[in-house]
Amino acid sequence: MTTVTSVRTPRHTLIQLSDTHIVPDGELLYGRVDTHANLESAAHAVADSGIAVAGLLLTGDLTDGGSPAAYRRLREVVEPLARQLHAPVIYAMGNHDERAAFRSELLSAEPTTEPCDSVHWISGLRIVVLDSTTPGHESGYLTASQLAWLRDELARPAPDGTVLVLHHPPIPSPMLVVELMTLREPDRLAQVVAGSDVRIILSGHAHHASCGLLAGIPVWVSPAAAFGADLLSPVGRARALRTSACSRIDIYSDTVVASVVPLAPTETLFDNDESEMARHIDRTPTTDRTSAIDQAPVIDQASARQGQAAC
Ligand SMILES: [Fe+2]
Numbered sequence: 001m002t003t004v005t006s007v008r009t010p011r012h013t014l015i016q017l018s019d020t021h022i023v024p025d026g027e028l029l030y031g032r033v034d035t036h037a038n039l040e041s042a043a044h045a046v047a048d049s050g051i052a053v054a055g056l057l058l059t060g061d062l063t064d065g066g067s068p069a070a071y072r073r074l075r076e077v078v079e080p081l082a083r084q085l086h087a088p089v090i091y092a093m094g095n096h097d098e099r100a101a102f103r104s105e106l107l108s109a110e111p112t113t114e115p116c117d118s119v120h121w122i123s124g125l126r127i128v129v130l131d132s133t134t135p136g137h138e139s140g141y142l143t144a145s146q147l148a149w150l151r152d153e154l155a156r157p158a159p160d161g162t163v164l165v166l167h168h169p170p171i172p173s174p175m176l177v178v179e180l181m182t183l184r185e186p187d188r189l190a191q192v193v194a195g196s197d198v199r200i201i202l203s204g205h206a207h208h209a210s211c212g213l214l215a216g217i218p219v220w221v222s223p224a225a226a227f228g229a230d231l232l233s234p235v236g237r238a239r240a241l242r243t244s245a246c247s248r249i250d251i252y253s254d255t256v257v258a259s260v261v262p263l264a265p266t267e268t269l270f271d272n273d274e275s276e277m278a279r280h281i282d283r284t285p286t287t288d289r290t291s292a293i294d295q296a297p298v299i300d301q302a303s304a305r306q307g308q309a310a311c
Helices: 035-049 068-085 099-106 142-156 186-193 274-278 286-295 300-309
Strands: 010-017 056-057 088-090 118-122 123-132 162-166 200-204 210-214 217-221 228-230 239-241 245-251 258-263
Touching: 010 035, 035 068, 056 068, 056 162, 056 200, 068 088, 068 099, 088 123, 088 162, 123 142, 142 186, 186 210, 200 245, 200 258, 217 258
Parallel strands: 010 056, 056 088, 123 162, 162 200, 200 217
Antiparallel strands: 010 245, 118 123, 210 217, 228 239, 245 258
């Protein structure tokens, strides 16, 4: 008897906005890019989707120059969105940010210059944020005390596991200028997270989407909201593109899925009723498929190759 395959639904959906590079009002990034408009576009897209977002993760380079005015512009877009979603906003430092202004303007905290590490809970999901910046440097680094703090925190597993957030990717970049600015000595982080309940490591910084592994844990590098790095730049060149994107991170009970969501203004190709489309999708269980394959006539390989060539 044929039964309908169950649809898997995520336990938590997070929206990751990285590298927003907000500048003060009246300015454009590189004199040409309205990063505030990109952020507003992202906020509208998230709000209009109606998706149950469990949290907004802003993973560094939130402002381009670290000015208090730029942080206020960011907050004025992000926090109303969070209220509408009934979801927390979790901020991480990037190398373009300034710790003192970041603390005072986004966290309403004392403007100290200590690393901004933090722990947040979304139901049973733990979000650990590491400040991978070193003031005055573009590459990332985690101090021994930060890694010791992380080891202590991870000693107690979370019911739904942990998402680790840091701006600098702990994996290589295929673009030379990005590779030179990734996390230094990633093996030190790998030793701490190995065997822990960290389910995915989320980063930004590269301005291109990538995935990889650290100690067997998936690492997701989000594309940027401000502009994109072109991984097909001609050899010897580092080309930037006028693109904008965010990431959608879906946490399932048994896996994690990270997806790129393009945000640049674009033409809608189709806009169909999803339930109508779902009716036309083959949802036969694999057990029934196996029996169908078992009963299929045997086709000799020469005929099969002829058939392929004709296709
Ligand atoms: Fe950036």
